[in-house]
Amino acid sequence: MPEPAEMNGPDLAKMGGASGNEGKDSVANGHAENESDPFAEYMWMENEEEYNRQIEEELLEQEFLERCFQEMLDEEDQDWFIPARDLPSVGQIQQQLNGLSVSDSNAEEILRKSMLNPEAKEFVPGVKY
Known part of the structure; x- marks a missing residue:
């Protein structure tokens, strides 16, 4: 076994401080804690x-x-x-209503050109004729 003076750091670490350094703990890298x-x-x-x-x-x-x-x-x-985002505002609805109008002058012309039968029975849903 080599003498303590001949041992290097790793050998001292293996010995666990038995070489006369009992007051100093060795670290894994072989340096004592007091060595910075x-x-x-x-x-x-x-x-x-x-x-x-x-x-x-x-x-x-x-x-x-x-x-x-x-x-x-x-x-x-x-x-x-x-509703606040997806429905039109009251002002927009009012503008749309103001743009609507009903006129009887076109109604007579529409009836004259119509291909519908004025003598037909009135349609009632769910009733069979």
């Missing part, structure tokens, strides 16, 4: 691009779902009968 890795505080940046891509995908998915939901609501609104 100069890049330890930047290790989160290692997967920063993957994390950003994942967050961007989640935001795009959320935006897509909101857009789909809004389209669904718009389609549903079109299917429903909403």
Whole structure:
């Protein structure tokens, strides 16, 4: 077995601190906790691009779902009968009624040109003749 002075970091980690460093715990990378890795505080940046891509995908998915939901609501609104939206206003109805007129002068001409039988019985629904 090599002497403690000859052991490197991983060998010390395997030994569990039996080489005289009982007060110091070793870490998986072979460095003791009191030894600070100069890049330890930047290790989160290692997967920063993957994390950003994942967050961007989640935001795009959320935006897509909101857009789909809004389209669904718009389609549903079109299917429903909403009197305030679907019925003409009172002013429009009044204008249409003002445009209507009844004149007797055309009635006589229409009767003269008519091909209907004036002697025919009156039609009553559901009655057989």
